[in-house]
Structures are given as C-alpha cells and as structure tokens.
Amino acid sequence: GDSVTQMEGPVTLSEEAFLTINCTYTATGYPSLFWYVQYPGEGLQLLLKATKADDKGSNKGFEATYRKETTSFHLEKGSVQVSDSAVYFCALSVPGANSKLTFGKGITLSVRP
Amino acid sequence: NAGVMQNPRHLVRRRGQEARLRCSPMKGHSHVYWYRQLPEEGLKFMVYLQKENIIDESGMPKERFSAEFPKEGPSILRIQQVVRGDSAAYFCASSPNYINRSPLHFGNGTRLTVT
Numbered sequence: 097g098d099s100v101t102q103m104e105g106p107v108t109l110s111e112e113a114f115l116t117i118n119c120t121y122t123a124t125g126y127p128s129l130f131w132y133v134q135y136p137g138e139g140l141q142l143l144l145k146a147t148k149a150d151d152k153g154s155n156k157g158f159e160a161t162y163r164k165e166t167t168s169f170h171l172e173k174g175s176v177q178v179s180d181s182a183v184y185f186c187a188l189s190v191p192g193a194n195s196k197l198t199f200g201k202g203i204t205l206s207v208r209p
Numbered sequence: 210n211a212g213v214m215q216n217p218r219h220l221v222r223r224r225g226q227e228a229r230l231r232c233s234p235m236k237g238h239s240h241v242y243w244y245r246q247l248p249e250e251g252l253k254f255m256v257y258l259q260k261e262n263i264i265d266e267s268g269m270p271k272e273r274f275s276a277e278f279p280k281e282g283p284s285i286l287r288i289q290q291v292v293r294g295d296s297a298a299y300f301c302a303s304s305p306n307y308i309n310r311s312p313l314h315f316g317n318g319t320r321l322t323v324t
Contacts, residue, residue: 100251130312139213139300139315140252185251196242196265197302197313199251 098123098198100186105203109176117171117203119160119186127188129153129162129169130197134183143171143184178207211236213303214283215316222291222323230286230319234303241284242313243276246298258284291323 103118121127128147132140144153149164160171169186186200214233222228234241239260244252257265258278269276273291278284288295298320302313 102251132315137317139215139317140302140313141315142312145312196254196257197244197252198254199244201249201251 098127098188098190100188100198100200102186102200102203106206107203108206108208110208111178112175113207115171115173115176115180115205117184117186117205119169119171119200121167121169121186121188123167123188123190125190125192127190129160130187130189131158131160131169131171132185132187132199134185134202136182140185176205176207178209181205181207213238213301213314213316215299215301215319217319218317220319220321222321224292224323225290228288228291228295228321228323230288230299230301230321231283232286232301232303232316233283234301235305235314238303238305238314240304241278242302242304243284243286244300244302246300246318248297252300255286288321291321293323296321296323 099122101120130145131143133143134140144155146153146162152161158173160169183202183204185202187197189197216231241258243255246252254268256269256276261280273289275287298318300315300318302315304313
C-alpha cells in the first residue's frame with residue numbers, strides 16, 4: 097500500500113539555522129506530494145505541494161523538490177525562525193476517485209531564539 | 210469566508226457513552242474527510258464523504274463508528290460505547306473538488322478524552 101516515512105524527531109534548532117526534514121514515500125501510482133504544518137492547538141495547513149517529478153513547491157521560505165528517482169520530498173528552509181516551531185507532516189495522494197491523503201507520522205520542530 | 214468548523218473543540222466522555230463530533234465544511238465544499246490523530250502518530254484516514262454518500266470508509270473501525278454527511282447540516286462522526294482507546298484528536302477536512310486539483314482545508318479538530 098501507499099506509505100510515507102519521515103525522519104525521527106523531535107528536531108531542535110537555533111534561530112537562523114538551516115533546516116532539512118527528510119521524507120520518502122512508497123506509492124502504487126503517480127502521487128502528488130504535500131507538506132502540511134500544524135501549529136499548537138490548530139488544524140493542519142497546507143505548506144506546499146508538488147504534483148509531478150522535478151516540481152519544486154515553495155512557500156514562506158520553505159522548499160521541497162519532488163524526486164521520483166529517490167522517491168523523496170525533503171523539506172528545506174535556509175534560515176528558520178522561532179515562529180516556524182510546529183509539527184510538520186509529509187503526505188501523498190494517488191489520483192483516483194477516492195483521492196485521500198496518506199500522512200507520515202509528523203516531526204516536531206522547535207526553534208530557539 | 211469561514212474555514213472548516215468543528216465542534217466541540219474538547220469532548221470528555223465516560224466509557225460506554227456516545228460521542229458525536231460535528232464538522233461544517235467550508236462554503237461551497239462538498240467533499241468531507243475525517244482523520245484521527247493518536248499521540249505520537251500521524252493522521253490516519255477514516256472516511257470520505259460527499260453529500261448524502263459515503264465514498265470510502267476503508268479507515269473506519271468496523272464497529273461502533275459511523276459517519277454521515279446529510280443534504281442539510283454538518284457532517285457527523287459518531288462513536289458509540291466509547292473506550293479509552295478512542296481518545297484522540299479527530300480532524301475534519303473539506304475540499305471543493307478532488308484532492309489533486311485542490312488542497313484539503315482542515316478544521317482545528319475535536320479532542321476526545323475518554324475517562
């Protein structure tokens with residue numbers, strides 16, 4: 097079946113540090129890939145997405161590139177801020193009538209001032 | 210333009226009671242998804258509904274859980290005879306179209322505690 101694997105957390109960084117959060121996937125079809133972010137006490141918000149190989153999604157300084165050859169969609173940011181502290185989820189959906197999201201376990205990012 | 214509205218935000222039930230969770234999708238959205246988030250785990254798909262129809266319930270436990278999305282009113286996730294293992298955050302998401310063409314919009318969730 098379809099699955100998403102995220103690196104183990106939590107991750108703690110100092111402000112302005114470089115961030116990489118790894119995500120790999122297994123899918124039966126040609127998936128679309130997503131990163132969602134969850135701030136404390138809130139629901140998930142779409143951060144960025146990519147729908148085909150070599151696409152780069154970007155938003156709020158975050159980037160992720162759809163790598164079909166390595167089945168990966170790693171999230172990066174050049175300089176994190178305290179306000180980026182949240183839980184980050186990688187997800188995929190496979191096209192079809194019941195296109196639901198399959199999520200990774202999520203990783204908690206804490207950014208120190 | 211209000212987002213996805215879930216209520217209640219917090220729900221406490223004793224073992225054996227019923228829990229009813231409500232979700233009002235964004236205006237104009239006709240697709241509703243329910244997810245469950247257990248501690249230290251990601252979100253697990255439960256059920257996908259369109260108005261008056263259950264499209265995919267492959268993630269729903271076979272017993273005690275049911276969902277509906279009537280023609281009028283919110284979507285309801287119902288858990289009968291709750292047990293401690295049902296304690297989790299339940300999130301609803303809505304979409305105007307199939308997911309690949311439009312992203313899911315999530316509510317803030319209902320946190321169910323079974324005592």
